[in-house]
Amino acid sequence: MKFSSTSSYVATEDLAVAVNAAVTLQRPLLVKGEPGTGKTELARQVAGSLAMPLIEWHVKSTTRAQQGLYEYDAVSRLRDSQLGDARVHDVKNYIRKGKLWQAFEAPGRVVLLIDEIDKADIEFPNDLLQELDRMEFHVYETGETVRAQHRPVVIITSNNEKELPDAFLRRCFFHYIRFPDLETMRAIVAVHFPDLKEQLLTAALTQFYELREVPGLKKKPSTSEVLDWLKLLLAEDLSAEDLRRDGRTLLPRLHGALLKNEQDVHLFERLAFMARRQG
Template structure:
């Protein structure tokens, strides 16, 4: 079974990203991946699992998520209900222990990939509450008075959108990589992977519009790779030509399907104001 990640047909990975993945695997440390939303952080874990032929276990983090949820939860309500119904299984508390995603990764018969997705959405103490488990690959189940130890140390991928700072003690235990926004050549490769039959002239003109929007200072949310792919799909399906895009660019009017690129009214109004100012200067 492969133990090194070299990208996949579905995922264009830069050399520094592949190096980071393989370094984290070699060091047996979690790989902490940061970057703009829409730059493929979650998809990276999916493609690592596919490339290495390993099971992917996803732990999506929310604002209410606690570290304990990843270990296990004790369902006291179900046990109380069963005791009232006279069910014999109440005598074995193990029936009411629900495995969390970390436990599932620890219990896997083969090495698994564990994705802890968007860790920065949780409370600031969440990362610190996982330090021992990530270091020692074990945790204690108080209800059964047993230790759960990992059969195989999972490959752990942790994503963050940089919404809040992570504790230093947690960062020391990770191998860090920041996914920079792709350059134009890489964008063209990504587009080719997703839409191999798309018109190349349309792609070139669309990239001119897209990079022009991203380069604008003052946008609240710059469009990312995800928005670019959605926009290209719409342009292609609606039969928009590269000449039409060129006309919009030359006349300083918003491009067709601009709602796929700009996701809030402030940015839409800001963009329209800039276009109007440019038209006035040209007039």
């Protein structure tokens, strides 16, 4: 099976090619792009499209690579030994399997999502090099080696907050999700709001792309945010006429769905003030 757009996800041709190339090469797919461009959702759609279970590992700043393999709960074992619990005689009772272990021992091929890898420490990717390359790791407490029964489809996302090591990048197939152009955005909106009136869609997307191009904007609104905005416009039963902005403000209606910090709101207020003065 080949991955392509689904009924709920619009994949551009180059993105579909990247996914299928990574699957063929059996290499991790490293996906970068602006927040809100559908990187995490891609893994879910790939799993659904290829009829594979999905295992999600959401990385945080405190996440260690070892947690993806397994964790040994020595504290619980010590407590049980003091209580005379018979479980202490088998160390396996205190091994917690991580997401990689779960993916490796799955009875069939799965999709493994390692989400936002750039949130973790810089050494995090390096610590997973061998495990992702060889698809095996050693459990020192039990002396066993865990090998993947079926090589999982690994999708790794990054928001580009940190540079990833060259040795790690060399082992991945890379794809950058560009921000959707107007035609692609129309296709994305059609998936979520098939009954949206053409006039409202045109007016809303025109404002949206104009807003993204304003110089000095700290955080450009993303795909997920424009979908939230359109949902609000429909809930308020607004028309294309209602979206027209007067000279008093350049802010779009319900701008809280698009602008997410006070600096950007103040930027539009200053621009409106300057426009009034010039007028």
